[in-house]
Amino acid sequence: MTRPQRVAVTGMGCISAAAPDLRGHAAVLERPAVHCAPVPAWLFPTTLPWPVFAAAPDPVSPAARDLLASAGEDWAPSRTVRLAATALAEALEMAELDRRALASRRVGVVMGTTVGCTFNDEAYYLAWRGGGRPDLAPVTRYLSGNLAAAVHALLGTHGPAAVVTNACASGSDAIGLGREWIAAGRCDLVIAGGADELSRVAYNGFASLQLADAGPCRPFDGERRGLNLGEGAGIVILESAQQAGARGVEPLGWVRGYGAAADAWHPTAPHPEARGLRHALDRALADAGTAPVEIALVNAHGTATPANDLAEARALAATLPLTTPVVSTKGMTGHTLGAAGAIEAILTLLALGRGETCGTVGCGRADPELPFPPLPEAAHAPLAGRLGISQSLAFGGCNAALVLEAAA
Amino acid sequence: MSAAVAVSAAEMIVGGDCPPLPATLARALRRADDLTILAITAAHAALQRAPQRPVAPAARGLFVGMVHGPIETNFRYLDSLVDDGEGQSSPTLFSHSVHNAVAGYVARLFDCQGPSLTVTTFTWPFLIALDEARRAIATGRAERALAIAVETSCPVLEEARRRTAAGDGEPWLPAAVAWVLEAVAEGEASGPILTEIEVSEAPCHPQALLTRSGETRSGPLLDATDQQPLGVALALTRALGRVGEIAPGALRWGLAAPGAQATLAIDTRPGRRGDR
Numbered sequence: 001m002t003r004p005q006r007v008a009v010t011g012m013g014c015i016s017a018a019a020p021d022l023r024g025h026a027a028v029l030e031r032p033a034v035h036c037a038p039v040p041a042w043l044f045p046t047t048l049p050w051p052v053f054a055a056a057p058d059p060v061s062p063a064a065r066d067l068l069a070s071a072g073e074d075w076a077p078s079r080t081v082r083l084a085a086t087a088l089a090e091a092l093e094m095a096e097l098d099r100r101a102l103a104s105r106r107v108g109v110v111m112g113t114t115v116g117c118t119f120n121d122e123a124y125y126l127a128w129r130g131g132g133r134p135d136l137a138p139v140t141r142y143l144s145g146n147l148a149a150a151v152h153a154l155l156g157t158h159g160p161a162a163v164v165t166n167a168c169a170s171g172s173d174a175i176g177l178g179r180e181w182i183a184a185g186r187c188d189l190v191i192a193g194g195a196d197e198l199s200r201v202a203y204n205g206f207a208s209l210q211l212a213d214a215g216p217c218r219p220f221d222g223e224r225r226g227l228n229l230g231e232g233a234g235i236v237i238l239e240s241a242q243q244a245g246a247r248g249v250e251p252l253g254w255v256r257g258y259g260a261a262a263d264a265w266h267p268t269a270p271h272p273e274a275r276g277l278r279h280a281l282d283r284a285l286a287d288a289g290t291a292p293v294e295i296a297l298v299n300a301h302g303t304a305t306p307a308n309d310l311a312e313a314r315a316l317a318a319t320l321p322l323t324t325p326v327v328s329t330k331g332m333t334g335h336t337l338g339a340a341g342a343i344e345a346i347l348t349l350l351a352l353g354r355g356e357t358c359g360t361v362g363c364g365r366a367d368p369e370l371p372f373p374p375l376p377e378a379a380h381a382p383l384a385g386r387l388g389i390s391q392s393l394a395f396g397g398c399n400a401a402l403v404l405e406a407a408a
Numbered sequence: 409m410s411a412a413v414a415v416s417a418a419e420m421i422v423g424g425d426c427p428p429l430p431a432t433l434a435r436a437l438r439r440a441d442d443l444t445i446l447a448i449t450a451a452h453a454a455l456q457r458a459p460q461r462p463v464a465p466a467a468r469g470l471f472v473g474m475v476h477g478p479i480e481t482n483f484r485y486l487d488s489l490v491d492d493g494e495g496q497s498s499p500t501l502f503s504h505s506v507h508n509a510v511a512g513y514v515a516r517l518f519d520c521q522g523p524s525l526t527v528t529t530f531t532w533p534f535l536i537a538l539d540e541a542r543r544a545i546a547t548g549r550a551e552r553a554l555a556i557a558v559e560t561s562c563p564v565l566e567e568a569r570r571r572t573a574a575g576d577g578e579p580w581l582p583a584a585v586a587w588v589l590e591a592v593a594e595g596e597a598s599g600p601i602l603t604e605i606e607v608s609e610a611p612c613h614p615q616a617l618l619t620r621s622g623e624t625r626s627g628p629l630l631d632a633t634d635q636q637p638l639g640v641a642l643a644l645t646r647a648l649g650r651v652g653e654i655a656p657g658a659l660r661w662g663l664a665a666p667g668a669q670a671t672l673a674i675d676t677r678p679g680r681r682g683d684r
Contacts, residue, residue: 046494047494047495048494048495071611114506114507117477117507117528118479118482118505119476119479119482119564119565120482120486122486122490125483125486125564126490128564128567129487133571136568136571136572139565139568139614139618140614140615143530143614143615143617143618144614146528146529146530148529148609149529149530149609149611149612149667152609152610152611153611156611157610158608158609158610158611159608159609160607160608160609161529161607161608161609162527162528162529162533162536163527163528163529164525164526164527164528165474165477165506165507165508165526165527165528166508166511166524166525166526167506167507167508173525177525177540180543180547184543200489201482201485201486201489201505204489204494204495204497204502205485205497205499205502205503205505206502207494207495207497208495208496208497208498208499208502209499209502209503210499260523260524260525261466261521261522261523261524262470262511262512262515262520262521262522262523262524263515263516263521264465264515264516264519264520264521265516266512266516267503267504267509267512267513268503275521276521279466279521283549394508395503395506395508395509395512396506396508396509396511396512396515396524396526397512397515397516397524398508398511398512398524398526
């Protein structure tokens with residue numbers, strides 16, 4: 001099998017609290033905004049004070065509504081699936097693809113999520129626990145909510161399908177896996193990304209771990225206290241450069257390299273020297289055939305927890321020139337868990353395409369203890385190239401890095 | 409892909425048939441849930457059976473497939489949230505309710521610092537994990553890889569299944585499967601060579617995923633029992649353990665279910681080596 005030279009990104013779709021679509025996210029990179037607020041009553045009830053980044057109450061775009069309708073009126077998709085549908089519809093339109101065009105192609109779907117694959121229906125569970133026989137609709141919703149299967153259902157396609165559940169690295173790993181599938185000739189195109197909704201369960205879980213900040217998060221700041229949860233979806237359309245050319249579609253960029261590695265260290269905390277992330281970065285750069293000095297931008301995981309940001313900075317200091325611009329975009333989106341890696345890969349490509357990056361929203365004064373200086377909020381930086389890295393760390397010690405290149 | 413990939417060991421644990429673990433592992437599992445203990449037990453057994461050869465930690469990959477994963481731990485976390493109240497829920501249960509918590513334990517206890525991937529589908533996630541493990545070795549991202557599938561029983565879904573039209577099947581058993589995959593070295597392969605894995609999914613009705621009805625299997629040595637989430641992984645592991653009963657050669661297994669089709673092929677002829 002001849003390995004294609006490049007895996008092209010021919011479509012992108014994105015929704016988060018920052019914006020409902022790709023154009024909105026591009027605008028936010030120019031004029032950063034923070035939509036961080038207490039948990040809205042329409043989302044779920046809580047007595048806890050930790051703010052979140054919530055998308056719109058109805059996150060479904062008109063194009064996504066058409067997609068969802070095509071899957072049947074008896075389907076009541078989860079909020080995670082509806083977020084994914086919005087990003088999917090946008091990505092397909094940008095890639096000049098529709099259901100008819102997909103029908104004749106080998107389509108792979110690989111999506112990352114955390115909340116989206118969990119049976120979190122409290123009302124059903126409590127009724128069952130009390131000896132009741134609750135209506136089975138929540139069970140049906142859970143079983144029809146596997147993101148990869150749901151995307152195939154929305155499009156009427158069939159092919160390889162996987163939901164990556166590598167916790168907060170899932171979105172990055174999904175894009176990396178999609179790249180592998182295209183490079184191996186396994187699919188004509190791959191729909192890859194991640195989606196996750198805000199849930200009361202995850203919200204309380206992160207609160208119980210004392211990882212949340214009572215105010216807007218401050219990635220890499222000396223006063224950072226923790227993360228804010230968010231929700232959203234990011235989806236990219238991947239295909240070989242040859243196929244994109246044959247279809248007459250101009251690539252938006254390329255996924256040049258992917259690396260993943262385990263910390264083999266702790267259930268929730270990163271390795272203090274970021275052992276796994278360093279391995280992942282080395283592998284991604286080698287996979288891309290790229291030297292560290294060629295990297296013009298790093299979109300870090302940057303959750304704003306003290307341990308994460310320190311570990312990341314140590315890995316970057318060991319891998320890249322200290323002059324490389326490093327930012328976190330979670331100050332604009334919150335931590336969208338399984339969607340984070342995908343949304344951040346898209347933001348990375350957008351910034352690389354602009355040739356400029358905004359600073360790290362929430363980082364007023366960079367932590368002087370960090371061995372790698374991040375770009376603070378007040379700064380903007382021109383980018384010296386079109387190659388960048390988007391990286392993710394996760395519970396379970398999973399680490400993933402993507403080397404991305406924006407089209408000229 | 410270039411390098412050939414062999415299955416050097418395959419083990420499974422079903423129900424309460426869980427052999428004791430060495431004290432060092434047992435101690436590290438004090439807080440672990442049943443799902444993790446099952447997976448560790450199967451992985452330990454498989455690694456004990458595999459050829460003992462040095463493999464650098466960074467060259468050890470880990471690929472885990474789950475249908476429902478830590479669903480029972482998630483319900484226990486819900487118990488904690490409801491009974492103890494907001495702000496008082498158990499951080500330990502929450503951290504174990506994440507699907508890749510199992511992979512985190514396996515990586516730590518067996519020092520697997522290579523690629524780590526947990527995947528979830530409602531049909532045959534073990535085949536996805538196995539295929540990704542094979543690809544990781546074939547493309548040089550790992551020299552050895554563990555492919556694991558693990559499920560616990562789930563009374564909530566069992567009760568839902570009983571209320572459906574086809575809900576009178578055998579109860580789901582807690583079980584785990586672990587295969588050790590190796591790059592074929594200059595010498596002879598240490599087990600059957602994986603020559604093909606293909607999995608394709610299409611939309612299907614959710615009820616079929618609950619009842620596991622309509623699932624069929626074909627090919628030598630592959631039994632048709634175990635209509636439960638881990639059924640295919642268990643059947644393949646049993647079949648792999650019996651390949652010595654038939655003449656060496658190429659074996660092909662076919663799987664079909666509502667919304668999915670898969671093929672897995674191996675070559676058991678001795679003396680195979682080199683590229684595929």
